[in-house]
Amino acid sequence: MDSDLKKAFQKAVYYSESRLSENIWHLILAKENRRNKIRAWVYSITSVLSFAVLIPIGKNMFSKFSLNGFGEYISLLFSDSSIIVTYWKEFSLSLINSIPFVSFALSMTFLFVLFLSLRGAIIQFKNRLLIA
Amino acid sequence: MQNDSFRSIILLMNDKDEELIEKYKNGENNALQILINRYTSHIYNYSLRFVGDFNAPDIVQEVFIKVWKNLKKFNEKKSSFKTWLFVIARNTIIDFLRKKKMKTFREFDNEEEAFEETLADEAILPSEAMEKLEDEKRLNELLEKMPIEYREVLILYYQEEMTFKEIGETLGKPLNTVKSYHHRAVLKLREEIAPNYYS
Numbered sequence: 001m002d003s004d005l006k007k008a009f010q011k012a013v014y015y016s017e018s019r020l021s022e023n024i025w026h027l028i029l030a031k032e033n034r035r036n037k038i039r040a041w042v043y044s045i046t047s048v049l050s051f052a053v054l055i056p057i058g059k060n061m062f063s064k065f066s067l068n069g070f071g072e073y074i075s076l077l078f079s080d081s082s083i084i085v086t087y088w089k090e091f092s093l094s095l096i097n098s099i100p101f102v103s104f105a106l107s108m109t110f111l112f113v114l115f116l117s118l119r120g121a122i123i124q125f126k127n128r129l130l131i132a
Numbered sequence: 133m134q135n136d137s138f139r140s141i142i143l144l145m146n147d148k149d150e151e152l153i154e155k156y157k158n159g160e161n162n163a164l165q166i167l168i169n170r171y172t173s174h175i176y177n178y179s180l181r182f183v184g185d186f187n188a189p190d191i192v193q194e195v196f197i198k199v200w201k202n203l204k205k206f207n208e209k210k211s212s213f214k215t216w217l218f219v220i221a222r223n224t225i226i227d228f229l230r231k232k233k234m235k236t237f238r239e240f241d242n243e244e245e246a247f248e249e250t251l252a253d254e255a256i257l258p259s260e261a262m263e264k265l266e267d268e269k270r271l272n273e274l275l276e277k278m279p280i281e282y283r284e285v286l287i288l289y290y291q292e293e294m295t296f297k298e299i300g301e302t303l304g305k306p307l308n309t310v311k312s313y314h315h316r317a318v319l320k321l322r323e324e325i326a327p328n329y330y331s
Contacts, residue, residue: 005290005318006290008271009286009290010290012268012272012291013177013291014176014177014185020172020189020192024192024196024197025164025165027197031197031200032200
């Protein structure tokens with residue numbers, strides 16, 4: 001009986017109008033296009049903003065590095081390594097002290113955001129081109 | 133360019149659902165188009181049984197938009213695509229009916245009922261009854277009169293050719309409840325088409 005019922009039920013299937021799936025696909029494409037457009041804008045604005053913020057923060061970080069004498073410690077590392085071997089404890093403490101951690105962390109964060117948003121923007125523009 | 137796209141669609145047509153999903157996740161947008169083409173009629177037929185032919189296209193559209201939004205999160209280890217799709221369709225229909233207040237949610241989500249083995253044998257159906265069933269108009273009328281849970285099980289089992297396990301996953305019901313619904317639905321169908329034979 002199972003197969004008879006199956007046959008009877010298969011005959012009673014309702015069919016959708018032929019263009020329904022095509023209409024749905026076009027609607028999805030339009031929505032995807034719109035979504036990509038919005039995302040591309042968001043990523044682009046984030047890229048510009050993070051780049052704008054990164055410039056002063058980066059400048060600040062480099063000036064703090066030079067104020068704290070980080071460069072001198074590094075050149076000492078390459079010029080007179082025998083002193084460093086003798087006073088390695090003091091040298092490493094001074095080197096660590098010369099790193100401006102807050103501005104370094106901030107710069108790295110904004111650099112990371114900049115790369116992520118640039119990557120996102122490129123992907124969205126590529127998707128838009130593919131859909132078009 | 134258009135020829136390339138057409139060729140890629142033809143090539144994708146023979147792929148299984150899971151392969152298409154994998155390809156869609158890897159950026160092949162046409163794979164979703166194939167899935168939509170493959171299942172539009174199934175979802176339309178299922179939706180129409182509960183919301184009528186006027187609202188069914190809107191439901192189908194909403195279902196596939198939900199699929200598009202969530203396809204990248206689909207986990208084939210949890211269920212098959214077809215089951216997942218019908219769960220989305222069912223939830224969309226429930227939301228629609230709730231909004232329209234056409235049916236209460238409880239009607240869709242009846243309490244679990246125990247499977248009764250004492251019911252008469254469902255395997256016997258007289259040839260006269262089978263002839264009546266072959267009239268698709270009559271069958272559709274009978275289906276319309278059926279309680280929602282029976283209708284769902286019959287459609288998913290006989291039209292969608294799902295297993296009881298898959299139906300259970302779709303409806304969120306235990307296997308025995310699904311079997312019970314199926315058993316009762318078939319008996320009810322039998323009573324309706326051949327009342328004299330069984331009285």
